[in-house]
Every structure is written in C-alpha cells, then in structure tokens.
Amino acid sequence: MAEVLEIKNEEKKLIQSAYRDLLRSIKSKMTDQDKIDLRNAYELAVESHAQQRRKSGEPYIMHPIAVAKICAEEIGLGPTAIVCALLHDVVEDTEVTLEQIRIMFNDKVAKIVDGLTKLDSAYSRNSPQAENFRKVLSTLIEDVRVVLIKMADRLHNMRTLGAMPRHKQLKIAAETSYIYAPLAHRLGLYQFKIEFLDLCMKITDPENYHGIAKKLAQTKRERESYVNQFIEPLKTKIKEELEDINISIYGRPKSIYSIWNKIRTKKVPFEEIYDLFAIRIILDVPSQKEKLLCWQVYSIVTDVHTPIPERLKDWITTPKSNGYESLHTTVIGPKGRYVEVQIRTERMNEIAERGFAAHWKYKGLNKQKDVYERWLDSVRDILEDPQSDAVEFLGDFRANNLFNEEVYVYTPKGDMQILPLGATALDFAFSIHTDLGYHCTSIKVNNKLVPMGYKLKNGDQLQIFTNKNQKPNENWLKMVTTGKAKSKIRSAMKEERRKEGLISREALERKLKNLKVDIESAIELLVKHYKYSSHIDLYYDIATDALCIPDIFKIFKADGNQLVEIEAEKPVNETVEDVVRPPKRVRKKNDLKPRLLINGEPAERFEYTLASCCNPVQGDQIFAFLTANAGLKIHRVNCPNATNLMANYGYRVMKAEWSSTTNSTFVADLKITGVDDGPGVIERLTNQISSNLKLNIRSFSISGNEGYYEGLISLLVTNTDQLNVAIQSLQNLNSVSTVTRLE
Numbered sequence: 021m022a023e024v025l026e027i028k029n030e031e032k033k034l035i036q037s038a039y040r041d042l043l044r045s046i047k048s049k050m051t052d053q054d055k056i057d058l059r060n061a062y063e064l065a066v067e068s069h070a071q072q073r074r075k076s077g078e079p080y081i082m083h084p085i086a087v088a089k090i091c092a093e094e095i096g097l098g099p100t101a102i103v104c105a106l107l108h109d110v111v112e113d114t115e116v117t118l119e120q121i122r123i124m125f126n127d128k129v130a131k132i133v134d135g136l137t138k139l140d141s142a143y144s145r146n147s148p149q150a151e152n153f154r155k156v157l158s159t160l161i162e163d164v165r166v167v168l169i170k171m172a173d174r175l176h177n178m179r180t181l182g183a184m185p186r187h188k189q190l191k192i193a194a195e196t197s198y199i200y201a202p203l204a205h206r207l208g209l210y211q212f213k214i215e216f217l218d219l220c221m222k223i224t225d226p227e228n229y230h231g232i233a234k235k236l237a238q239t240k241r242e243r244e245s246y247v248n249q250f251i252e253p254l255k256t257k258i259k260e261e262l263e264d265i266n267i268s269i270y271g272r273p274k275s276i277y278s279i280w281n282k283i284r285t286k287k288v289p290f291e292e293i294y295d296l297f298a299i300r301i302i303l304d305v306p307s308q309k310e311k312l313l314c315w316q317v318y319s320i321v322t323d324v325h326t327p328i329p330e331r332l333k334d335w336i337t338t339p340k341s342n343g344y345e346s347l348h349t350t351v352i353g354p355k356g357r358y359v360e361v362q363i364r365t366e367r368m369n370e371i372a373e374r375g376f377a378a379h380w381k382y383k384g385l386n387k388q389k390d391v392y393e394r395w396l397d398s399v400r401d402i403l404e405d406p407q408s409d410a411v412e413f414l415g416d417f418r419a420n421n422l423f424n425e426e427v428y429v430y431t432p433k434g435d436m437q438i439l440p441l442g443a444t445a446l447d448f449a450f451s452i453h454t455d456l457g458y459h460c461t462s463i464k465v466n467n468k469l470v471p472m473g474y475k476l477k478n479g480d481q482l483q484i485f486t487n488k489n490q491k492p493n494e495n496w497l498k499m500v501t502t503g504k505a506k507s508k509i510r511s512a513m514k515e516e517r518r519k520e521g522l523i524s525r526e527a528l529e530r531k532l533k534n535l536k537v538d539i540e541s542a543i544e545l546l547v548k549h550y551k552y553s554s555h556i557d558l559y560y561d562i563a564t565d566a567l568c569i570p571d572i573f574k575i576f577k578a579d580g581n582q583l584v585e586i587e588a589e590k591p592v593n594e595t596v597e598d599v600v601r602p603p604k605r606v607r608k609k610n611d612l613k614p615r616l617l618i619n620g621e622p623a624e625r626f627e628y629t630l631a632s633c634c635n636p637v638q639g640d641q642i643f644a645f646l647t648a649n650a651g652l653k654i655h656r657v658n659c660p661n662a663t664n665l666m667a668n669y670g671y672r673v674m675k676a677e678w679s680s681t682t683n684s685t686f687v688a689d690l691k692i693t694g695v696d697d698g699p700g701v702i703e704r705l706t707n708q709i710s711s712n713l714k715l716n717i718r719s720f721s722i723s724g725n726e727g728y729y730e731g732l733i734s735l736l737v738t739n740t741d742q743l744n745v746a747i748q749s750l751q752n753l754n755s756v757s758t759v760t761r762l763e
C-alpha cells in the first residue's frame with residue numbers, strides 16, 4: 021500500500037513539473053482570464069484522464085501536456101490553442117461532454133475541441149485515408165488552429181512511437197508521410213515536415229537512418245571546423261560594412277532524410293556529399309529595410325566566396341506560395357566545396373520555420389497579397405465541389421497543392437498568378453475564373469496561339485478567348501493538372517450528362533406510368549439491375565442508345581404496382597463474387613479485349629474493363645482493382661492512380677496478368693504534336709502507320725493553330741513492343757516533334 025502511494029506521489033510530481041514547464045514555454049501575453057482558463061483546462065484534463073495510461077506506461081495526461089507545450093514552444097500558438105491542446109483528447113476518450121466544455125470555457129474552445137474530436141473519430145473508424153484527409157481540410161478552412169494542434173498531436177505521437185507494436189508503427193508512419201508531412205510543408209511548418217520525415221524514416225528504414233546518424237556524429241568535428249573556416253572571414257567583413265546591424269551566422273545541419281534522399285537519387289556515397297549543412301545568415305532589421313540589407317549581405321558573401329550564378333534563388337522578391345521568403349545562393353568555399361548560403365531576416369526566419377502560424381503575427385505588414393488566404397480560397401473551392409471519389413480528390417490535391425514548386429505567369433494586364441509547376445494554359449483559365457475556363461476556346465501565350473494543354477513557363481503572359489457556347493468535354497481532363505480545374509470540368513460534365521438524360525428520363529417515366537408501377541422503386545431496381553452508379557448514368561445511356569427502352573421491357577414487367585424481372589432473379593448479395601459476376605448488360609461489340617488472367621483465372625469469368633486512366637496494353641505490368649460499382653478495372657502498375665489505390669484500398673487489389681498465348685489486339689492512344697510544314701501531314705502520318713508499319717488505325721483526329729498541330733491517334737496493336745516501334749518511327753518523321761502515349 022505504501023509503495024502504491026509512493027508511485028502516486030512520484031507521478032503527481034512528474035505531472036506538476038511538466039505543467040510548470042508548459043507554463044514557462046508560453047511566449048504570448050496572457051490575461052487573467054487566460055490564466056484561469058489554462059488552470060481549469062489542466063485540472064479538467066488531469067481529472068478526466070486519471071484512469072488512463074499510455075502504451076509506454078506513463079500517465080496519459082503527460083501526452084496532452086506535451087502536445088500543449090509543442091503548440092506553445094514550437095508553433096508559438098496563443099492561450100486559446102494551448103487550452104484546446106490540453107483538452108484535445110478529453111471528449112474523445114472520457115465522460116466529459118462538449119457541452120460541459122462550452123459552459124466551462126467558451127464557444128471558441130468548444131468548437132476547436134469538437135473539430136479535433138471529429139478528426140480523431142474519423143481515424144478510429146478506420147475509414148479510407150482519402151476521406152480522413154478531406155475532413156482535415158474541412159477543419160483547416162474553419163479554424164486553422166484545429167490542424168495546427170493536430171500537427172502537434174501527431175508530432176508527439178511520432179516522437180513516442182517506440183512503445184507501439186511494429187504494425188501500428190508502420191501504419192502511423194505511412195499516414196504521416198502521406199498526409200501530415202506534405203501538409204506541414206504546405207502550411208510552411210518546415211521544422212515539422214523535416215522531423216516527420218526523419219521519424220518516418222527511422223521506422224521504415226532503421227538501418228539507413230542509424231547508419232547516416234552515426235556517420236554524421238563521426239564527422240561532426242571536421243564539419244564544425246570547416247563551418248568556422250567559412251564563417252570567420254564573412255563575420256569580419258560584415259562587421260566592417262554593416263556595423264550597427266545585429267546579425268547571426270551559423271551552420272545548420274541538413275536532416276537525415278534529406279541526406280538519404282541525396283544518396284539515393286544522386287547515387288553517391290555519404291563521404292562524397294559535401295552540403296551536409298547550409299550556412300544561415302539572419303538579420304535583425306526593420307521591415308522597410310529588409311530587402312535592401314539582404315542584398316547587401318549577399319554582395320558581401322559573394323565578395324568573400326565565389327558564387328555560382330545559376331544557383332541564386334530570390335524568394336524575397338517573389339515568395340513561394342506557402343509564404344517562404346529567403347535569399348539562397350551557392351558559393352565555392354575553402355577546398356573548392358560548394359556551400360549553400362541562406363540570407364533572411366528574423367521575420368522571414370520565423371515564417372520559414374513556423375509558416376502559417378507565424379504569418380498571422382506579421383499580417384498586414386507586407387503589401388503583397390496574402391498567400392495563405394489565397395491558398396485557403398483554393399482549398400475551399402475544391403471542397404465545395406465534392407466529388408464522389410475521395411481517392412481521386414486526394415490524388416489531385418496531393419499532386420498539385422502539397423509538394424510542388426510553382427510557376428509564375430501573368431494576365432494581359434500584368435497581374436501575376438502563381439500556379440503549381442506543370443500547370444497548363446487551361447489550368448490558368450480556370451484559376452482566373454470558372455467561367456473563363458468553361459467557355460475557353462483558345463489561348464495565346466506571349467501573343468502566339470498554343471494548345472490548351474500547353475505547359476506554362478515562368479514569365480508567360482496569357483490571353484484567354486471565350487465563346488459562351490463552348491463547354492468542357494472529357495478530353496479537357498487530360499489537358500489540366502490542377503485540382504480546381506479537374507473538379508470543375510468533372511462537375512460540368514456530370515451536369516451535361518444530366519441534361520442529356522432529361523428527355524430519356526421523361527420517356528422512361530411515361531412508360532412506367534403506363535404500366536401503373538411505382539416509378540421511384542422501379543428506377544431504383546433498374547439502376548441496380550444494370551449496375552449503374554446513379555440514375556444519371558441510366559438516363560444518359562438511354563439517351564445515347566447504349567440501352568434501349570424496349571429492351572428493358574423484354575426483361576421487366578409490371579406486377580401490381582411494382583416492376584419485377586420476368587425471370588425470377590436470385591437475391592442480390594453484396595459479396596465480391598457477386599459484384600464480379602459477368603454483367604447482364606451486353607457489351608458493345610467494338611470492345612476489343614486481349615486475353616487476360618485475373619487471380620490465375622480467365623478474365624471472362626469476371627466483369628472487368630480496362631481502366632481509361634492508363635489504357636493498359638498487352639505486355640504492361642498490370643493489376644486488377646475491385647471498384648464499388650463497375651466490377652474490376654485493370655490498371656497499369658505505373659498508372660498515376662496506382663499508388664493511391666494500393667495505399668488506400670490494398671484489400672481490393674487483385675493479381676492480373678496477360679496470358680502468354682494470344683494474338684488479340686488492343687487499343688493504344690497516341691498524342692502527336694508537331695509543326696505543320698505544308699499540306700500532307702495527315703497523309704504522311706497515316707502512310708507511316710498503315711503502309712510502313714502495317715498497323716490499323718481505329719480513329720484519328722487532328723487540329724491545328726498557326727502552323728502547330730496536335731493529333732490523336734488510336735492504334736490497334738498486339739503488344740508493347742509493337743507500340744514502341746510505332747512511337748519510334750513516328751518520332752523520326754520530320755514534321756513530328758513529340759509522340760506520347762496517353763495515360
């Protein structure tokens with residue numbers, strides 16, 4: 021008994037000292053009310069978590085206190101957020117209700133805690149990551165603090181992951197590197213991003229992680245002496261020329277993850293990597309002198325050490341879209357080694373390390389447009405347009421909004437627009453205004469007409485031409501890369517399908533009315549029977565003659581006020597077997613399919629289609645993916661969607677392979693661009709394919725503008741070798757500049 025009491029007292033002391041530590045780490049000013057709230061939050065959390073322990077055995081309350089400390093110390097958040105961090109697991113894990121929190125504190129605190137609870141419950145239900153991510157983003161646009169506290173929560177969990185079983189460690193690490201690290205990058209929380217990636221590597225690749233850590237420790241001395249050798253002459257010269265300015269100069273080691281990345285991508289051993297550190301020069305200067313003084317320091321640096329001009333990066337004049345401002349240059353230091361130097365002010369440094377969180381502090385200081393608010397607007401845009409497929413959404417979002425660098429382009433009036441690198445001219449139209457995108461007919465870049473899919477380059481000036489009769493079509497999806505443009509085009513096409521289906525809807529309903537059956541349940545039955553994902557698709561197929569009304573009523577008849585199938589049908593089971601049963605819908609005759617094995621069985625035994633995102637052909641590495649309502653889809657292993665599908669829905673993936681003995685054909689789409697050097701381009705292309713290569717063309721379209729042409733050819737081939745030969749030989753033609761296989 022006495023022993024138990026002793027442990028209790030020990031723990032009490034531990035908790036109290038952690039709390040005092042937290043109080044000391046708070047940098048912002050607190051009112052008396054703030055202090056009362058904080059004390060109350062602490063006591064409520066201690067009391068309600070009293071019976072819980074972490075996997076490591078320590079009292080659970082140590083976790084919320086640590087998260088609150090990260091919020092205060094490493095993100096610099098204020099009292100409200102610290103209160104919320106202390107309470108972040110209370111509603112989720114204990115008897116305390118949100119209403120109690122609202123009464124004890126206020127609406128704001130209750131709202132943030134609610135956001136945090138919702139995020140957590142989404143995870144515990146094991147829903148797909150894409151759905152979780154959408155939830156994270158929704159809370160992000162409501163109150164940024166929810167996501168910032170969640171980041172701190174995740175960071176503390178990652179730091180203390182050692183006590184978890186291995187499979188849980190791996191799952192949490194995967195989620196962290198997939199969602200939290202990129203989001204931290206996007207929010208400008210660079211320190212968080214770096215630590216996330218390092219901690220993930222420690223779990224997923226411990227051998228290399230510890231190997232590099234050890235080598236870093238062994239070379240530390242040598243590195244420090246080199247840094248001193250580099251810094252000393254700089255310090256002296258800066259003191260001479262800018263005497264009354266406070267400047268700190270130091271060498272900053274790069275993260276283990278980034279060093280490993282370099283070893284992997286550049287294929288050089290650790291010993292040959294010299295930029296294991298960067299030199300950082302931080303100036304304490306008033307805001308109106310920032311730019312001038314940074315450049316002055318730059319000129320001193322390059323007087324002392326020879327610069328490599330093409331390595332100069334000026335993110336002071338044009339900050340990155342996540343707010344990052346800094347002047348980077350690489351110079352040749354002693355012993356001829358390349359050294360990166362980063363020059364910035366205290367303010368820029370705080371933004372560089374704390375991003376979004378620091379940015380509120382300096383809001384209004386700068387004339388420049390608010391980068392975060394602009395980004396939040398674009399997030400809001402995407403969220404407002406909820407697509408049925410969350411995985412697609414996450415893919416688009418990750419690709420365009422998280423890691424990418426950006427490209428700077430201009431409107432005809434000279435207003436700058438920032439788009440993700442790889443964005444196209446059509447993306448630009450959508451980024452300016454949705455209507456401009458919808459009705460875009462042609463685009464001029466620097467006064468020359470370009471295809472809509474033209475990839476933007478820095479400094480391009482764009483002019484969009486519209487016609488109100490123009491509307492998006494499926495091909496447009498291939499010509500955009502931004503999430504916003506994609507989701508706008510998809511929803512426009514959905515609307516288009518709905519409109520086209522209106523007449524057939526009336527016809528079908530008239531027929532059902534005549535039969536005197538309940539229309540709603542009858543249509544539901546048809547949607548289910550023909551395996552459509554929605555009513556819209558049913559009407560659309562009728563409108564486009566893919567399904568005929570008379571055919572429907574060969575299979576269905578009225579029975580009382582219900583529509584029933586003429587032959588008695590087995591009850592529908594939602595099992596895998598059932599979903600992949602051969603379809604009742606008759607396949608279009610021109611659906612040419614090569615022989616395929618799925619899970620070792622002939623593919624004909626399943627309902628399957630070749631995915632249109634990557635058009636797999638014979639010889640490609642493939643896999644089958646069980647969709648929710650369209651049977652199996654065959655994707656290429658290197659399909660851009662493959663990682664997402666496998667990461668999120670691994671349990672729906674099935675093995676697929678081409679059977680070796682076959683001579684059937686498949687369709688491959690090629691995009692050909694080039695310069696139209698007089699008449700006969702079409703003839704030369706078709707001649708090359710039909711006469712020289714003896715391949716069949718399934719369809720061919722070509723369009724041109726001012727000498728530039730773009731052709732789309734669908735070829736029938738039997739394997740990838742044949743396709744590659746075709747691509748090569750087309751590329752060799754004089755009038756052809758690029759040939760690409762469409763994914």
Ligand code: MN
Nearest residue numbers: 083108109173
């Ligand atoms: Mn937590």
